[in-house]
Amino acid sequence: MCLREYRKGKIMQLLGTISLFLAVAVAVAVPSQEKRVHHHSDLSDHAHGDSYSYQYDHEAFLGKEEAKTFDQLTSEESRDRLGKIVDRIDTDGNGLVSHMELHHWIKHRQRRYIEEDVDKQWKEYDLNNDRQVTWEEYKNKTYGYFLDEKFDDVDEKASYKSMLARDERRFKVADRNADGIATQEELTAFLHPEVYDHMKDVVVTETIEDIDQNGDGLISLEEYIGDMFNPEDGESEPEWVTTEKKQFAEFRDLNKDGALDASEVSKWIIPEGIDHAENEARHLIHETDRDKDGSLSLSEILDKTQFLSSSSMTDYGDLMLRPHDEL
Numbered sequence: 001m002c003l004r005e006y007r008k009g010k011i012m013q014l015l016g017t018i019s020l021f022l023a024v025a026v027a028v029a030v031p032s033q034e035k036r037v038h039h040h041s042d043l044s045d046h047a048h049g050d051s052y053s054y055q056y057d058h059e060a061f062l063g064k065e066e067a068k069t070f071d072q073l074t075s076e077e078s079r080d081r082l083g084k085i086v087d088r089i090d091t092d093g094n095g096l097v098s099h100m101e102l103h104h105w106i107k108h109r110q111r112r113y114i115e116e117d118v119d120k121q122w123k124e125y126d127l128n129n130d131r132q133v134t135w136e137e138y139k140n141k142t143y144g145y146f147l148d149e150k151f152d153d154v155d156e157k158a159s160y161k162s163m164l165a166r167d168e169r170r171f172k173v174a175d176r177n178a179d180g181i182a183t184q185e186e187l188t189a190f191l192h193p194e195v196y197d198h199m200k201d202v203v204v205t206e207t208i209e210d211i212d213q214n215g216d217g218l219i220s221l222e223e224y225i226g227d228m229f230n231p232e233d234g235e236s237e238p239e240w241v242t243t244e245k246k247q248f249a250e251f252r253d254l255n256k257d258g259a260l261d262a263s264e265v266s267k268w269i270i271p272e273g274i275d276h277a278e279n280e281a282r283h284l285i286h287e288t289d290r291d292k293d294g295s296l297s298l299s300e301i302l303d304k305t306q307f308l309s310s311s312s313m314t315d316y317g318d319l320m321l322r323p324h325d326e327l
Contacts, residue, residue: 079302086298096295103281110277114195118188125187133182135171139164166206173202194270204266218259224248 089097089105125133125141145151146160174190175182176198182190193199211219211227225248229241249256254264288296288304 082301083298086296086301096297097301098295099281099285102284102296103278106277106280114188114192118184118191121191122184122187133187135168135175135180135182138167138171138182142167166209170199170202170206173199200266200270201262203270204262207269208262208265218261219265220259221245221248221253224252224260 086097089101091101091104092098122133125138127137127141143160143164146157147164151157170193171182171190172178174186174193174196176186189196189199193203208217208219211223213223213226214220225241225244228244229238231237248260252260252264252268254267255261260268285294285296288300290300290303291297
């Protein structure tokens, strides 16, 4: 496995899958710095911008893995399965999907994604099947080959050692009783830090380390822009870069000193009081509710098959095999 491939996988884990979450009312088809905002990786890794893609909504409605399966279906199969999923979401059986039912469904998809991801990785790291994951087990499984003496690429080995140090720091924060052993809850905090308040500081630290090029512990405007835009020779600055500079000056740099410190980064990437499942439920109803009665009928949903089948509401895969009470 090359370093680039490995880094891609580690970034998805170590940063809790930071995505391009945009406000529901705004559709901006640019690679905004909102990619750094933690929105719970279980919804989607894609940009939330309906002007150019419904993939965020697709994965939020269906679930990320099941969305891939849905993409292979014919139009008729898609509508049939979508109707069956609507029956699952409509818990009171009145033939309409309310905002509350949709919100509950998306929250369910969030929880299930995290649980299944942790279960999978738990089995991978618990090498001796003793129902616990030690730091040594995780380190040996993840980094053993790359740190072996036979792995002689000096530059790549140095990069892996750097990532190992970051992992160890995060593991220690997640390991609340400091015994070097992760319970399933502690492993969940390690793998999905965006869900846990006590992991907030380490996530902020990792973000600063990723963007801070001069090592001063701050994120300057140049570093902030450079994290998403590196122009080729002669390339003019796109309009969205100007917008991002304004965002930095007016909303990110709260103390107006020209750089973001840890407190400002925290407010930026882990904003308080935002329920992304709530926002997505509201967004889906806004886009699909033809008669504007605040709920969705089957016909309204089927009219928006392409839109909703690109959202986190639909979790096809094994969904049809699960009993109703698993919601």
